Amino acid sequence: MGTERRSRGTHEAALTIRDVAERAEVSVATVSRVLAGNYPVAAKTRQRVMRAVRELNYVVNTHARALAGVRTETVAFVLNDVRGPSFSAAAYGVEREANQRGRLCLICTTEGDQERELAFMQLMREQQASAVILIGGVRDDEQYRERYTEIAQGLHAVGSRLVLCGRPSLGADVPATTVEYDNEGGAYAITTNLLANGHRRILYLGGMLEHTTSVGRLLGYHRALADFGVAPDPTLIEHGEFTRVSGYERTRAWLQQGAGRFTAIFAETDMVAAGALAALEDAGVRVPDDISLVGYDDIELASDLRPRLTTVHVPYEELGRTAVRLAIDLKEGRSREGDQHVVLGTHVVVRQSVARLHH
Structure with a gap:
């Protein structure tokens, strides 16, 4: 009753x-x-x-x-914008691995607001999250290193772990996990592909000048030119945003200056490449017959474009899964501090957007 x-x-x-x-x-x-x-x-x-x-x-x-001392173990994934296809793939990897490890996955988008990020970090510290994962390139200066070293130490003090995804390590003495990919190597390989096909005037559509992702990719570009004995032309290097709009506008501006100044475009991301392709099409320039085009990331869009885009594959889902695995293995005693820095491989995916030049 x-x-x-x-x-x-x-x-x-x-x-x-x-x-x-x-x-x-x-x-x-x-x-x-x-x-x-x-x-x-x-x-x-x-x-x-x-x-x-x-x-x-x-x-x-x-x-x-x-x-009562019972809490749900969580893994937090922090990024600027969840709409980017590369980072959404990483988020999927984080969520899958967290779920398999019995953790709840929380996603926070900061839109570049440092105060919002700090507030979320503090909340995760109070919740003693298993891991707090940050993804994406940064401006790697003294201020950045001091700020995130302090965050890493604060999380470590309560049994949490800071994980840096797709950005450099803070140093061996900082209690943080680092999961990188061969950023420079991927750029070297894709530039080599263009050079091996006879291209020497390669327009480089990059991102922000001091952004670690851009720095690594530009290094690979320069190293490939040097190995082929090609002097770099500073006027062929453009910096901007990692967006389709930026790729479109910068390519259109170059085409308006007159044809013949370059035979190929290396876009620092597939989204920039998509914008470049649209600008070329609008101007009646054929890819790859007139201009060859390559990208970087190998998001799903790369194989949907026509022609299909030759690009660098970055294992974003594996990046997310590895970030969770390393942090939780360390927490559960299945891994050592010395195993907390991993670099995943990248490789060129050859499709249809590069033509061989016949001199």
């Missing part, structure tokens, strides 16, 4: 763990153990408790769980 009265009155009074215990005909302690998952309970008893939870539509009081 009491149980019926309680279930009928759920709109007037919030359900408690005692209501679940009464419905399942077990003790409050048994319900607590089942919900926490931190103590062995007989399978039939567990099923009875979970059936009662479903029937009553009982929701665990997270504040009560926290007071």
